[in-house]
Amino acid sequence: MKRLTLEEIGRIAGVSRSTVSRVINDHPNIRPAVRQRVEDVIRQTGYQPNSAARSLASRQSRVFGLVMPSILQSAFADPYYPLVIQAISHACNQHDYTPALFLFQTPEEEEKMSQRIVASGLIDGLIITADTINSTFVSKIQQYDIPFVQIGRPPTSNAASISYVDVDNEAGAYLAASHLVQLGYRRIGQLATAHNTAGADRDAGYRHALGDRGLEVDEALVKVSDFSEAGGYQAMQALLDQQPEAIFAQSDAIALGAVRAIRDRGLRVPDDIAVVGFDDMPLAANADPPLTTVRQPINRTGMLAVETLIDIVRTTPEPARHIVLPVELVIRASSGAVY
Amino acid sequence: MKRLTLEEIGRIAGVSRSTVSRVINDHPNIRPAVRQRVEDVIRQTGYQPNSAARSLASRQSRVFGLVMPSILQSAFADPYYPLVIQAISHACNQHDYTPALFLFQTPEEEEKMSQRIVASGLIDGLIITADTINSTFVSKIQQYDIPFVQIGRPPTSNAASISYVDVDNEAGAYLAASHLVQLGYRRIGQLATAHNTAGADRDAGYRHALGDRGLEVDEALVKVSDFSEAGGYQAMQALLDQQPEAIFAQSDAIALGAVRAIRDRGLRVPDDIAVVGFDDMPLAANADPPLTTVRQPINRTGMLAVETLIDIVRTTPEPARHIVLPVELVIRASSGAVY
DNA sequence: CAAGGTATTGAGAGCGCTCTCATATCCTTG
DNA sequence: CAAGGATATGAGAGCGCTCTCAATACCTTG
Incomplete structure (x- = not known):
């Protein structure tokens, strides 16, 4: 042919x-x-x-790069990232853009690729998933004039100049923790995460919720985990010694690990310890017990990231766009509110 | 600049x-x-x-398409696919190719995109993940002269003309089932899957293993599931009525669902029922109990898919390349062989 | 029905690279 | 040191498209 x-x-x-x-x-x-x-x-x-000829003549490729820096390599196990990829892919399809995937497993790989990504003209814009604080990638990319949007809030220090799409992590955590307070729990622990803005915001929401209800945060009831089930399991084991009545976990995977740790200690969820997660991954509803959690709109996040990037590419990049999407509390059995 | x-x-x-x-x-x-x-x-x-100019002049883009047809949309929840994507991404990075992602959520989306994918010249070759029997995408793509390799064996009817990279599913299932037989179990059930060649091959391995040891397959001990944890849970509930002594699950997610169902029935793993999975996903080792499973080399699969495709693009596409990678049995606590 | 627009089409000049072919330069060796 | 062959470099013609500008066709209206 x-x-x-x-x-x-x-x-x-x-x-x-x-x-x-x-x-x-x-x-x-x-x-x-x-x-x-x-x-x-x-x-x-x-x-x-022919897309090459078009790109050459029109100086745009209709290809977006989807970048996940090296810090997140293991985090790819978290089902959140596949869902984000899926959402972005779908949004790109709808808008006749092609998503190119850049997953970095090491800083060296990141270093090697980034020059090509920004300067070869292959890519019209970047969607960066990196709420990790002090991502070197973002600061590197800013020196070039390639448009990008970030998924997740950047650290406050440079959030103003960066376009991003985020969910209201603080409000979500506030809802989750308030829910637990209202159910009568007092010793409400948190399985937190470190070095990422989502975690920081969820932590803030947790603290505000407790504060607003006149509860003081007992730092012994806050343990740091990574975003994995195994991490949640470990952190929960440590937390169990403090005899919490309820747990706010910063992700569903963490919550599931916590549930497992609680069971291993011979205790029941929610009868002995209530658990609330965050994200509302598909597995949350199927978990045992079904997990009370904060639903974040991943599809909308992906769609808006793509549409915001298209907007930035087509028009002036100033000023930076900031979008924060609302979240909702999904009440299931694990918090002890329903059976 | x-x-x-x-x-x-x-x-x-x-x-x-x-x-x-x-x-x-x-x-x-x-x-x-x-x-x-x-x-x-x-x-x-x-x-x-400038990559557009290069593509135009040299007639190749150094972009590969990574295609996951619509049938698999929900299957994206299975951690297997993210790992494959990660492996392919890494392999592409190493060989200076860019992976473009095409996930189809509906047949319409697939229809709309496929023309552009094959005919715009954006893409030098495709890696197709579709061991689903009767994928329409593959037969459509074959009419064009775009090189492609499939991950997973195509249905026998047209496997000869298609290049693919697969793992030895039959041998793996054979190992798994044989392991259970050797441990003295007799009523060995299977949580199988339908409409995919990997499932068919694993089923064959299971049957051969039992047959070779003089056990007859009791069809009442074989239940069909999808590849999800929830599917495994459901199928296992049905299977429990048949009082199996051991279970070969066609994936780790299915195995985990089975474990949950067994527990919900008040039974223990492996004491009452032994369980073996397939894939050796990261979560298998962390599961409770740690899952005996068949490890498949996902990174090597991705790497070989990319390298095979590069080879096909650079040289003559004839004859089709067929690669089948070996697997290994990983023995952990869930089968009752170790504690 | 001519003048002066406006709507529609075509021609031409690139976009930045690769690749062939011609030219220029460098060694050899007799 | 001249001739012949190898080696190294440059010039030119595209690749298939977009976009500007000029040309043509079509309407108006006085």
Whole structure:
């Protein structure tokens, strides 16, 4: 199957290359009859414009890069990231953009790739998943003039100049912790995470909720974990010695690990210890017991990241766009509110 | 920062565009002194060749498409797919290819995208994850002359003409089931899956293992599940009525669901029922009890898929390459062999 | 029905690279 | 040291598209 060109389509339709180009790019001022004729030829031949030629002439590729820096390598086990990828992929498909994937397993890999990513012209813009504090990648990328949006809030120090899409982590944690307070629990522990803004915001929400209800935060009831089930299991084991009545876990995976640790100690959820998670991953609903958690809108996050990036690419990049999406508390059995 | 071109690099280095191009593409017959000089300029300026121009002139993009057809949409919850993506991404990085991601959530999306994927020239080759029997995508793609390799064995009917990288599912299942037989279990059930070649091969391995040891397969001990934890939970509940002594689950997620179902029935693993999984996902080792399972080399699978595709793109596509990787049994507590 | 627009189309010049072919330079060796 | 062959470099012609600008076709309206 020989590859067709604009020229040939034009020849078949009896018009010039330029006119065919106009039809394809939906320019105004083409006689309806001509447009129709050209469209027919395109449809019948199955012609697809050559994307390299288009990129070269138009100076844009309609390819976005989806970047996950090295810090997150292991975090890929967390089902959150696959869901984000899926959401972004879907959004890109809808807007006729192609997502290129850049997962970095080491800083060296990151270093090696970043130059090519920003300067080869392959990529029109970047979606960066890196709420890790002090990501070197973001500061490196800022020196180039490639548009990007971040998923998750950047550290306060440079959040103003960076466009991002985030969920309201603080409000979510506030809801979760308040829910536990209202249920009558007093010794409410937290399985927290370190070095990421989402974790920091969830921590703040937890503290505000307790404070607003006149409870003091007992630091012995706050343990740090990573975002994995295993991490939650370990942290919960340490926490169990403090005899908490309820737990706010900063992610569903952590919560599930906590549940397992609680059971291993011969205790029951929620009868002995109530548990609330965060994220509302698919597994939260199927867990045993079903997990009370904070639902964050991952699909909308991905969609908005893509649309914001398209907007930035097409128009002026100033000022930076900041989007914070609302979250909601999903009450299930693990918090002891329903059975 | 103005974008540099070959021409300008040449001017700075005092040579022609052609010579710079030769240096970049590692052509022979350049005086060492000149090559050095050009390389210095490139390094100092941070020049990166424009990829659109390169693609247009050389007719290849160094972009591979990573396709996951719509059937698998929900299966993305299975940690297997993220790991495959990660492996392929890493392999692409190493070989200076860019992976573009095409996840299809619906047949319509698949239909809409496929034309662009194969005919726009954006993509040099495809890696298709679709061991689902009767994938329409593969048969569609075969009509074009775009190179591709599949991860997972295609259905026997057209496996001969398709290049693929697979793991030895049958041998793995054989190992797993044999392990259970050797431990003295007799009523060995299977949590199987339908409509995919990996499942069919694992089923075959299970049956051969039992047959080779003189055990007959009791069809009442074989239940069909999907690849999820929830599916395994459900299927196991049905299976429990048949009072199996041991279970071979076709994936780790299924095995974990089975363990949960067994526990909910008040039974213990492995004391009352032994469980073996398949895949050796990270969560298998951390499970409770740690899961005996069949380890498949996902990183090698991804690497070989990429390298095979590169080979096909660069040389003649004939004959189709078939690679089957060995697997190994990882014995942990869930099968009752170790504690 | 001519003049003066406006709507529609085509021609041409790149976009930044690769690759072939011609030219220039460098060694050999007789 | 001249001739011949190898080696090294440059010039030029695209790759298939977009976009500007000029040319043509089509309408108005006085």
